[in-house]
Amino acid sequence: MSTVIVPAEVPPVSDDVEQLRKAFEGWGTNEGLIIEILAHRNAEQRRCIRQTYAQTYNEDLLKALDKELTRDFEKIVLLWTYDPLERDAYLANEAVKTGAKSNHVLVEIACTRSSHDLLLARKEYHTRYQKSLEEDVAQYTTGDFRKLIWPLVTSYRYEGEEVNMTLAKSEAKLLHDKITEKCYNDDDFIRVLTTRSKAQINATLNHYKDEFGQEINKDLKADPNDEFLKILRATIKALTYPEKYFEKALRLAINKQGTDEDALTRVVATRAEFDMKTIKEEYKKRSSVSLNEAIAKDTRGDYEDMLLALAGSDDA
Amino acid sequence: MSTVIVPAEVPPVSDDVEQLRKAFEGWGTNEGLIIEILAHRNAEQRRCIRQTYAQTYNEDLLKALDKELTRDFEKIVLLWTYDPLERDAYLANEAVKTGAKSNHVLVEIACTRSSHDLLLARKEYHTRYQKSLEEDVAQYTTGDFRKLIWPLVTSYRYEGEEVNMTLAKSEAKLLHDKITEKCYNDDDFIRVLTTRSKAQINATLNHYKDEFGQEINKDLKADPNDEFLKILRATIKALTYPEKYFEKALRLAINKQGTDEDALTRVVATRAEFDMKTIKEEYKKRSSVSLNEAIAKDTRGDYEDMLLALAGSDDA
Numbered sequence: 211m212s213t214v215i216v217p218a219e220v221p222p223v224s225d226d227v228e229q230l231r232k233a234f235e236g237w238g239t240n241e242g243l244i245i246e247i248l249a250h251r252n253a254e255q256r257r258c259i260r261q262t263y264a265q266t267y268n269e270d271l272l273k274a275l276d277k278e279l280t281r282d283f284e285k286i287v288l289l290w291t292y293d294p295l296e297r298d299a300y301l302a303n304e305a306v307k308t309g310a311k312s313n314h315v316l317v318e319i320a321c322t323r324s325s326h327d328l329l330l331a332r333k334e335y336h337t338r339y340q341k342s343l344e345e346d347v348a349q350y351t352t353g354d355f356r357k358l359i360w361p362l363v364t365s366y367r368y369e370g371e372e373v374n375m376t377l378a379k380s381e382a383k384l385l386h387d388k389i390t391e392k393c394y395n396d397d398d399f400i401r402v403l404t405t406r407s408k409a410q411i412n413a414t415l416n417h418y419k420d421e422f423g424q425e426i427n428k429d430l431k432a433d434p435n436d437e438f439l440k441i442l443r444a445t446i447k448a449l450t451y452p453e454k455y456f457e458k459a460l461r462l463a464i465n466k467q468g469t470d471e472d473a474l475t476r477v478v479a480t481r482a483e484f485d486m487k488t489i490k491e492e493y494k495k496r497s498s499v500s501l502n503e504a505i506a507k508d509t510r511g512d513y514e515d516m517l518l519a520l521a522g523s524d525d526a
Numbered sequence: 527m528s529t530v531i532v533p534a535e536v537p538p539v540s541d542d543v544e545q546l547r548k549a550f551e552g553w554g555t556n557e558g559l560i561i562e563i564l565a566h567r568n569a570e571q572r573r574c575i576r577q578t579y580a581q582t583y584n585e586d587l588l589k590a591l592d593k594e595l596t597r598d599f600e601k602i603v604l605l606w607t608y609d610p611l612e613r614d615a616y617l618a619n620e621a622v623k624t625g626a627k628s629n630h631v632l633v634e635i636a637c638t639r640s641s642h643d644l645l646l647a648r649k650e651y652h653t654r655y656q657k658s659l660e661e662d663v664a665q666y667t668t669g670d671f672r673k674l675i676w677p678l679v680t681s682y683r684y685e686g687e688e689v690n691m692t693l694a695k696s697e698a699k700l701l702h703d704k705i706t707e708k709c710y711n712d713d714d715f716i717r718v719l720t721t722r723s724k725a726q727i728n729a730t731l732n733h734y735k736d737e738f739g740q741e742i743n744k745d746l747k748a749d750p751n752d753e754f755l756k757i758l759r760a761t762i763k764a765l766t767y768p769e770k771y772f773e774k775a776l777r778l779a780i781n782k783q784g785t786d787e788d789a790l791t792r793v794v795a796t797r798a799e800f801d802m803k804t805i806k807e808e809y810k811k812r813s814s815v816s817l818n819e820a821i822a823k824d825t826r827g828d829y830e831d832m833l834l835a836l837a838g839s840d841d842a
Contacts, residue, residue, distance in 0.1 A: 342681075345722055361677070364680035365660065
């Protein structure tokens with residue numbers, strides 16, 4: 211569930227647009243007003259605001275925000291203001307440009323979105339960048355990472371709940387065999403993770419645990435610093451327990467020496483309107499402080515205010 | 527352009543449905559009447575006929591046809607009666623089930639359809655088979671064939687006409703280098719063919735020809751009987767000259783000792799409503815007889831009549 215608080219009585223779009231324009235005018239920018247409006251409107255309302263802003267002032271709202279704001283506050287306001295599919299296309303493109311250290315962003319987008327939303331993001335990628343997501347991913351990733359991430363971003367998984375138990379058993383054994391042989395980049399190992407439906411993968415991994423005694427991700431920790439094993443574990447977690455995946459992404463971002471603002475921004479901006487409530491519950495369970503407390507401790511200023519506005523109230 | 531001849535005055539759907547029902551009744555089936563109706567209705571009209579037939583007789587028209595007809599005539603009538611996307615999903619599923627000797631059907635569907643139509647066929651595959659096309663392809667193809675065909679069926683190529691000439695030059699050189707080294711299954715060789723837009727691949731292959739003296743497909747004939755080289759050449763032809771690809775598919779099907787009815791049926795049923803006119807022109811140019819003459823010489827009976835009806839008149 212969403213953590214975004216939309217007021218019971220939303221002002222007319224024209225008022226929102228006028229207020230935003232006012233927030234940009236004069237000597238200083240009124241960041242508080244920007245948060246008050248944008249952080250409390252849902253995707254459809256933000257889309258109307260952008261449209262009306264462009265019609266009224268003949269300027270893209272995102273361009274105006276880009277001119278007025280700076281640093282982490284700018285990043286989160288821009289990311290949040292995007293339409294979700296545009297946002298995914300943008301994040302994927304940034305990840306491709308950043309290279310290997312952003313491989314996890316591609317995995318996150320490919321594994322936690324619905325099949326349909328992933329397709330729409332690929333479509334949006336065509337429109338924005340005049341090329342396909344997969345041609346960039348295939349060109350700019352390398353070795354085992356390419357072997358995993360390329361089919362992940364092109365997947366269009368079946369989303370029914372039906373499960374083939376015979377297949378789950380044989381593929382659990384296959385995964386276990388390959389892990390035992392340390393063949394983590396085996397063709398079939400990757401095939402199972404990149405093509406099976408999430409329900410089927412879940413059945414396979416449940417059987418894995420029953421049959422071989424522990425979760426597959428425990429068995430994929432032979433070398434905790436191996437980057438490919440890390441991305442395999444992230445893939446599995448993102449496919450089977452997206453809320454836990456995001457909880458961990460937030461925890462690592464916050465607990466990191468110096469805070470990983472990019473990860474914090476990305477997860478809050480992409481999940482606020484979807485499953486942030488559950489992610490916050492997971493966070494509280496795992497960290498014994500609420501996400502809001504952790505954010506308040508680690509961030510400051512307008513950036514902090516925007517994060518907290520999107521993360522909603524603490525007892526939500 | 528289509529070769530299907532739809533009469534200037536199409537009878538009401540209810541009449542078509544009633545006539546079809548009559549064609550099934552009594553001792554013999556009236557094949558001529560079936561051809562007269564179905565071979566002369568476009569996709570939208572056939573969709574209406576199926577819908578009305580199901581409503582009127584509480585039976586799927588395809589099931590009724592399946593009961594009444596036999597052999598090659600049955601195959602072409604069923605294939606033709608399908609909606610194009612259903613037909614692609616069905617053909618892809620049949621190809622997966624048949625195994626290696628139908629790899630070329632998967633290549634044909636992946637390379638000659640628009641990005642959007644390929645996506646819709648994948649969607650239809652979910653609905654019909656409760657699984658994804660790519661999970662079947664990845665599971666049932668092997669080795670180098672899997673390495674090529676899996677990304678082909680999951681591709682969602684950019685379809686703009688823009689071309690990057692720098693990229694075309696560097697990738698033409700890459701393709702040539704790999705061919706010189708006989709590394710036909712090289713990761714990047716396959717990446718270029720499976721991810722770049724058709725316009726970009728065309729530019730790359732034009733540059734290849736200018737720079738290295740002959741068409742890439744000539745260079746991919748080192749061993750004319752090598753099955754992987756055959757499928758690579760088919761991939762390239764299907765991506766860059768679909769009409770020539772189909773012309774050759776028809777020519778091989780007809781010239782084969784014994785005729786390859788499956789290929790003949792597939793190409794005629796899938797192309798009649800799209801580019802059959804151009805394919806026929808290519809055929810005449812290459813074979814010095816018209817496709818209609820070749821079909822009349824090689825086939826007989828209702829099957830022949832249906833093929834000729836779909837292929838349209840000879841001077842079309």
